[in-house]
Amino acid sequence: MKVLKFGGTSVGTVDALRNVKHIVEHQDEQVVVVVSALGGLTDTLIKAANLAAKNDIAAYRIVQDITARHSEIMNQLVEGEAIDDALNRVRALFYELSNAYTDISRSEELTEADIEEVVSYGERLSSLIISLIISNATHFNSLEIIRSNNHECDLEATNANIAKTLGKFKGKVAVMGGFISRDSKSRRISNLGRGGSDYTAAIVASALNANALEIWTDVDGFMTADPKEDANATVIRQMTYDQAQQMCDSGAKVIYAPTIKPVAEKKIPIWVKNTFNRTALGTLITD
Ligand code: ADP
Ligand code: ASP
Ligand code: MG
Secondary structure (H helix, E strand, O other): OEEEEEOOHHHOOHHHHHHHHHHHHOOOOOEEEEEOOOOOHHHHHHHHHHHHHOOOOHHHHHHHHHHHHHHHHHHHHOOOOHHHHHHHHHHHHHHHHHHHHHHHHHHOOOOHHHHHHHHHHHHHHHHHHHHHHOOOEEEEOHHHOOEEEOOEEOHHHHHHHHHHOHHHOOOOEEEEEOOOOEEOOOOOEOOOOOOOHHHHHHHHHHHOOOOEEEEEEOOOOOEOOOOOOOOOOOEOOEEEHHHHHHHHHOOOOOOOHHHHHHHHHOOOOEEEEEOOOOOOOOEEEEO
């Protein structure tokens, strides 16, 4: 089996999601698909929380926009009989999200726990919707699986949960949200760091001894520099875990830095691939 992670841009629009559907449905082995929130959504959820704490009505307009954006994707891409049940499950999440903002407005203060809770809706919504877009996919709730302490994964508890859930899965495609987690002790929502969906995917790949971890993003591979800052940047075809770790530690955000270790320890190859140019070779990271 393999673990495929799709970042925010890769799941941000109807067209991007068509690519994701194509890539996942053309795999010839079992896959766990780890997804980020729709592109930009985590920042939007935080912005709305700040407005809600000031009792600013703009927070509710943002919630309406978020609802409309997800609904549009569902209307375009969720087919057949799934639609009614799907709409109800997603509507329940919209309702809970809206209530979370009402609670923030009422208390007129914004705590760390409030932020952790509202941002978690990004991946809760995206993973549920994407599980309905991909044929024969089963949704797994990351909040019931990933445990952390102070934003670092609690590997013991998490690996035990993975063994009980994904480890027993016999279907073709499992879909789960990246980044989101519950605190090991308090069980409150407490997520991994920003960009942490890569890390979720690495933890799952390691726990399940995956054949590969594929990071699907919006560039052709791991490059010599950030192509947004250096027009001469080129794709590195192959690199070692150590080389990748060094570049990530120096700020190459194409992979979230803590991602490398769990897969390097098990010698699981990492591929960095482009969702929007799926025939490009990408980058292979091994030892
Ligand atoms: P995702 O939403 O898929 O997780 P990110 O925005 O986190 O995507 O990471 C992909 C981005 O990382 C690219 O669009 C690119 O601008 C940036 N980036 C920074 N350094 C590098 C690098 N060395 N190679 C490739 N991309 C890089
Ligand atoms: N949605 C989260 C973020 O924007 C996690 C991720 O995308 O990896 O930071
Ligand atoms: Mg990222």
